[in-house]
Amino acid sequence: MITFTICSNNYLPYARVLCKSIKQFHPGWKFVLGLVDKPGQTEWYQGWGFDTVIPVEDIEVPNFSRMVSAYNLVELNTAVKPYFFSHLFETYPDDIQILYFDPDIQVFSELEELAEEFEKKSILLVPHFSTAHTGQSGIITPERRILQRGLYNLGFLGLKWSQETSFLLEWWQDKLQCECLNLPEKGLFVDQKWMDLAPVYFENVKILKDQGYDVAYWNLYERSLHRRGDGIFAGESLLRFYHFSAYDKSSSTYVGNLAEKFESETAQVIRDIYPEYHRLLKQNGLDEFKSVECAYRPKEGGRKLLRTIKSRLKDWLAS
Numbered sequence: 001m002i003t004f005t006i007c008s009n010n011y012l013p014y015a016r017v018l019c020k021s022i023k024q025f026h027p028g029w030k031f032v033l034g035l036v037d038k039p040g041q042t043e044w045y046q047g048w049g050f051d052t053v054i055p056v057e058d059i060e061v062p063n064f065s066r067m068v069s070a071y072n073l074v075e076l077n078t079a080v081k082p083y084f085f086s087h088l089f090e091t092y093p094d095d096i097q098i099l100y101f102d103p104d105i106q107v108f109s110e111l112e113e114l115a116e117e118f119e120k121k122s123i124l125l126v127p128h129f130s131t132a133h134t135g136q137s138g139i140i141t142p143e144r145r146i147l148q149r150g151l152y153n154l155g156f157l158g159l160k161w162s163q164e165t166s167f168l169l170e171w172w173q174d175k176l177q178c179e180c181l182n183l184p185e186k187g188l189f190v191d192q193k194w195m196d197l198a199p200v201y202f203e204n205v206k207i208l209k210d211q212g213y214d215v216a217y218w219n220l221y222e223r224s225l226h227r228r229g230d231g232i233f234a235g236e237s238l239l240r241f242y243h244f245s246a247y248d249k250s251s252s253t254y255v256g257n258l259a260e261k262f263e264s265e266t267a268q269v270i271r272d273i274y275p276e277y278h279r280l281l282k283q284n285g286l287d288e289f290k291s292v293e294c295a296y297r298p299k300e301g302g303r304k305l306l307r308t309i310k311s312r313l314k315d316w317l318a319s
Contacts, residue, residue: 004088012045012284019031034080036294056084073294079191097118099124104243105156106280123160129222153214153216167202216244220262
């Protein structure tokens with residue numbers, strides 16, 4: 001099994017924590033860092049568990065310089081995702097199963113069941129949530145927001161090589177060349193919104209509704225966190241991985257404000273795992289790397305061009 005993430009150098013502490021958490025439970029799995037940046041100092045990457053570091057300019061991304069000019073960093077990091085998948089399938093032809101994780105994810109237990117899912121399906125997706133909103137407490141992200149941004153959270157994506165997967169990647173790459181935009185009000189949300197179409201276009205799709213996968217603030221209303229023995233559970237499922245999306249580490253009230261929305265057991269787990277995650281980030285260089293500027297960050301002229309492109313695209317999408 002190959003696992004990978006994509007980030008710029010300023011997110012290396014996150015990638016390190018993710019890598020270590022995967023290796024804790026699956027030391028035999030490869031972990032690849034897809035670097036959307038120019039390589040920095042050698043010691044930034046060696047000795048942290050990364051099996052391979054692949055700078056984005058080492059893979060084949062058509063019109064990459066145009067994408068750098070047209071996209072902000074979030075859009076750029078997500079636009080190259082299908083190209084990294086294709087590159088990894090070509091580079092490791094004997095490893096036909098690949099799992100992508102956003103760098104701000106931490107794995108809490110074994111993921112062997114994902115390998116079993118690949119025995120039947122080629123495309124693994126996780127929905128943001130799978131329980132209809134009917135007045136439950138703790139709903140932070142309304143359904144209409146997800147309808148704008150995508151039913152499936154692409155902080156995780158599993159692909160197994162097949163002809164169907166090859167076609168999905170070609171189709172997805174084509175869409176992300178020009179339309180990997182953060183414009184939810186216009187029906188576009190970077191690489192993610194496009195994947196709403198995957199279960200319609202492709203047959204071998206598995207939608208993972210096990211509540212232990214991709215737990216995050218947007219689905220805590222349906223996944224009560226609690227400890228049982230040595231493990232953390234989400235509902236009746238063992239917590240597989242938690243997505244610390246939108247975690248504001250600079251705020252002294254973020255964790256408390258999130259915890260107070262839920263019942264006591266969930267609140268206590270939140271108060272436990274968030275500070276511990278912050279500690280791990282700091283241990284892995286959070287303060288050192290947070291000010292490292294990405295080589296592909298648009299300069300002033302590039303930012304002006306970016307604003308012009310976005311304005312014209314908004315007009316086109318509205319027509």
